[in-house]
Amino acid sequence: MSAIQNTIRIDNQAIPFTPGQTIMDAALAAKVYIPHLCHYPGLPPSGNCRLCIVEIENRSVAACTTPAAADQTICSNTPELNEARKALTQMLFVEGDHICPSCEKTGNCKLQAMAYYLGMLDDHFPQFYQRREIDASHPDILLDRRRCILCDLCVRASREVDGKNVFAIAGRGTKAHLIVNSPSGKLADSSIATTDLATTICPVGAILIKEQGYQVPIGQRIYDHHTIRETSLQEHIAGCDKLKRKEHQDTER
């Protein structure tokens, strides 16, 4: 296959891809950022947050689940799409209780960083104030469902990387909520550990490691110094390196 064939165009920039790659993977590999919250390098894509919406021939698709195909002409960084992304971010904010100033995740939170990146200045929509359960049963890990954005990352990380299948999403519509795969439904009763990817992957403050609060002072946190664009591109490179190392190990074995 010739190099010319395996090219997509995102906002008029030619980007190479390998067959089987999604638009998201091809873009990130070329250091082209498409905003996203539920995508993580190395995990199977889900397509639920819809922040990575791009347009192909005026049709909106999720970049993280759409395979790259030769000669695709894609619009991503447009004022209209960024406005839509901002509105979707606002939706996530009002659906849960995102009390940034008093949340331990502030400064390290991807939802908050996304809001800054997209220039979100208010919630715009009315708050839902839903009742959602907190699970503080585990000695080391706290699950606060009020801040969960249902991105499914912990579900996939636990199943695909940790090999534990600790989490699932249950219920329909705004009643959808994270459940724990244990007899009591409590985290303490599950096999989760602080070293699991499922514990650390949470983009918001829904899953927190206990007794580490404010060890890094506010002002010295990730998004105090970097934009989510920078960290996401970094995350992609690190993720790809990790995958390569794993593939290498698997081959040697």
Next chain:
Amino acid sequence: MSNSCQHNSSNLPQEHLLHRLHALQQEYLHISPQAMQQVAVEFNLPLSQVAGIVAFYSFFSAQPCGRFHILFSNCTSCGYLLAGQNLMQLLAQQLQVTPGKTRADGLISIGETSCIGLCDQGASLLVNGIPLTHLNPDKIAQIAQQITANISMDEWPGEWFEIHDTIHRRNLLLTTQLAPGNALQQAITHGAAETLTTIQQSGLNGRGGAGFNTGKKWQLCREKLGDAHYVICNADEGEPGTFKDRVLLHHHAEALFEGMTLCAFVIGANKGLVYLRGEYRYLLSHLQTVLSQRRNQGLLGRHILNHADFHFDIDLVVGAGAYICGEESALIESLEVKPGIPRIRPPFPVTHGYLGQPTVVNNVETLIAAAHIVAHGSSWFNSVGTQKSIGTKILSVSGDCRLPGIYEYPFGVRIQQILDDCGAQRVQAVQIGGPAGKLIGAPDFNHTISFEDISTGGSFLIFGHQRDLLAVHRNFAHFFAHESCGFCTPCRVGTQLLKNNLDKIAEGRGTTNDIETLKQLAFLIQHHSHCGLGHTAANHVLDGLQHFPQVFATHLNQHFVAQFDLDQALESARQITRRDDAAAHLD
């Protein structure tokens, strides 16, 4: 249950998980955490998967329901609001029970559910899954008496449960009854390739609404290599206002199974599945009878019509209350014992469907049409309709008209013609294709039912001049917020916001800015959602704003109004402090 999935390895239960959970729900009136654990062990599934399913489907409950569990339809046609009266509230008052909460003695629980497909039968409900039609305040009082006296449903008057199917207009499909095996014999005589050609030449398009070419679908599936091929009948008729599949399943099940068997012959399937919506569970025994008759006649099972290599059988799987499962990939997820969340497409089911194998998913009406086409020939079929919409369409007509029921028309029939035929007068609006479809007013009644003009899966809801259209919009918005699977942000949050916004306008607290918000939300949901539910959920709002702007405008306030009712927000504080004096209120 005799008909069930048999794909599990031999040491696992032979019945479908949805059927097992239904049986538990029936017996214990809820599915307890202990029961979920037991089922997870039996089926060798993660507990979270079982719990996820119980939480996803409306007809499963983790909290005990009453021994009489009553679900009122909340559809605009068969719903509980009747001539200004709220029949659900009426029954709830008479039985001293709060909707949504089981009475303390466990005798009764009352709730509401999305359209149960009885729109031509007046206000209707399901009592322990059995439909009860033609409700009115008198009948509500009698039902309350029966329940209060704890009289078993077997002893309730039989006529309460009667469903009168009325077919007002018959055309190609409803005029003729197929002799069992007739089409199949033709197919075997002419071979699979020629049978496929007949379907292709007929120009049949799918009758579920999307209108994909049936011959093309069968061909793609037939050409795709796989370990097995499957035929699935989508009998999850959930679009509010449609009930034609109910009638077809009752009176034309033979033709349906014949169509499925034909499809199996063409694509090389050994197994077929009918996914029947939970609301139609009462049709199950009839369908099972027809299936076993066909097995006895050699039309199902091994060596069909003595053909050496043609083996095919059909299982029935009953859903459990989820509109989204009418979406074909969500339906397949449900068959695969998962919550009905639509898959990422492509790949499409035709290449990667049930159990990852090539699968044809067709509507009930489509499969019946296919059987007739093979029996009578493609020219019999394509002599009727328009150039782009071949054949006939069976419509479920209901709402403000004299003659609700089933109408089969050639494609291309004008809306006004249908309104005249069903005795609808002074019509304000028609919702075609259900809440997910298109809302039109009188200036558009000269349009036609066809794929190239106004397409419908069958729902045809009529709203007379006295209808409050804003109430209709609220009804639809509540429906979508309730039925959104919750997977993607724009649909999960957006349908809820749309609902809240319409409620706010109807309550007289809306301002001009809320109209802008409606438009913004509708655009986001329509363009950026994951699946067809989201893509269509805001259609009615956009149509309403375009054709009936005054419906919204007359409710608007000229001045700023708070997002929420400030005094109402203090109510919980008043309850906690046990105060209700003037100082505990705002003004």
